[in-house]
């Protein structure tokens with residue numbers, strides 16, 4: 001099929017609905033965006049950033065990849081982070097993972113899938129780093145869920161360690177980095193309570209949260 005008429009049709013209805021509610025909605029957005037949050041989440045189709053936090057277009061800047069990974073050599077992710085922090089001047093960066101993440105599950109399974117194994121290696125590193133705590137969990141589902149959480153916590157730490165966030169903090173900018181997890185089974189978000197607003201706070205939050213595993 002060369003066209004997707006139902007999607008274009010949905011779009012017309014959606015745009016009409018938005019302007020019926022607020023006639024200047026699009027003309028206002030056309031001039032500028034000023035989102036307060038950057039969302040770093042998984043590409044999974046069940047975790048659409050704006051919808052699950054009830055935000056309209058213009059309210060959240062978004063970067064998504066498989067298993068919400070933040071890698072220090074990923075210029076795509078770093079460019080998004082830099083633009084969000086230094087140009088849009090967002091006040092919050094949210095790393096949001098989700099239970100039932102296929103990427104995390106694949107990383108836990110040790111199967112070989114091809115190119116993506118190189119990407120999943122980052123999550124396998126997380127698994128390896130916390131292997132003692134994870135191996136102590138007998139139930140496979142509970143272990144997978146914990147790895148999803150630990151992956152978020154490690155990615156929050158990676159965000160905090162970037163030159164971008166470090167620079168913002170050293171200039172006295174107010175910037176919080178949050179770690180959340182979403183449950184695709186009930187649509188609810190959980191705050192993993194690793195929110196940090198400075199380098200010192202990050203190490204403290206990380207120690208407390210990961211010590212619970214020990």
Ligand code: CO
Pocket residue numbers: 042043044066067068098100101102103104
């Ligand atoms: Co996922």
